Amino acid sequence: MIRALAGGGFRIYFLFVTSDSTGTLYLIPTALGPAGDAGCVDERVREIVRSLDGLVAESRKGALLFLRTAGSMDRSGTMPIRLLNEHSRPADLEDLIEPVAQGGPWGLVSDTGCPAVADPGAGLVRLAHQKGIRVRPLAGPSAVLLALMASGLNGQRFVFHGYLSRIAQDRKKQIKEMAADCKRNDRTHLWIETPYRNLAVFDDLIRHVEPSLHLCLAVDLTLPTEDIRTRTVGGWRAASKPDLKDRPAVFLLGRPAMI
DSSP states (O other), X not given: OEEEEEETTEEEEEEOOOOTTSOEEEEOOBOSSTTOOGGGSOHHHHHHHHHOSEEEESOHHHHHHHHHHTTOGGGTTTSOXXXXXXXOOTTHHHHHHHHHHTTOOEEEEOSSBOTTSSSTTHHXXXXXHHTXXXXXEOOOOOHHHHHHHHHOBXXXXXXXXXXXXXXXXXXXXXXXXXXXXXXXXXXXXXXXXXXXXXHHHHHHHHHHSOTTXXXXXXXXXXXXXXXXXXXXXXXXXXXXXXXXXXXXXXXXXXXXXXX
C-alpha cells in the first residue's frame, strides 16, 4: 500500500507492508485426560479445527485423539501432523513454522491441556512472533488455572514452577524456599509432577513444610475421578495418605485467601 502526504511544495510517499501473506498459528487446549471429554471443545474451536491445514502436536496419538474430540476424525487421514516434543531440536522449529509463514492456518496442541504451558510449544510461538505470524490462543481447559480457582488459596499473587527437580535433595531445597516465600510474600506456589513421582513429592512436603501452611492437591481435573482437597500440612499429616499413584495432579502451597 502506498500513501502520499503533500505539503510545502513537496510530496512524501510512504510504503506500508502488510502481513496478509502469512498464516495464523492457533494455540488449542485439549482435554486434560484420556477420556477426551468433547465438552472441552466449543463450536468455535471446532470450526477453526475444520479449517486448519495441519497440526503441530506432541504426539501423533494425542493429535488423533484431539481430532476425534473436536469432531474432525474424518480429517485424520489427510491432515498433516508434525511433531514437536522433548526429542525435537531447535533447528526443527524453522521447518515446523514454514507452512504457516507461507500463509496456511495451523494448530498447535499438546497431549493434554494448554500448549506451551509446562508443555512443548513456546519456542514455536516465539518464532512465529519473530516472523510476524499471527498467534491466536483459544479458550480451553488449563489444569493450572482450574486448580488455582478451586484451591481457596491466594489467586492474586502466585508463582507457577512447572516441574520440580527430580533430584530429592534439590527438590527439598525448592520446597523449603517456596514455603518461606509463602510466609514472607503471601504468594501461592503451584506445580505439576510426573504422576509416578507424586507420592515422593507429597512425602517431601509433609516432612519439610511447617504444619500451618495449606496444601491443595488437585487430582484428575475434569475427569469423573476428579478430587480436589485443601488442608493444612498438619491436617494432611493426620489424614490417610491420598491416592496419587499414576494420576495427573497439581500441587499448590500457600495461605488461604482472605477475600
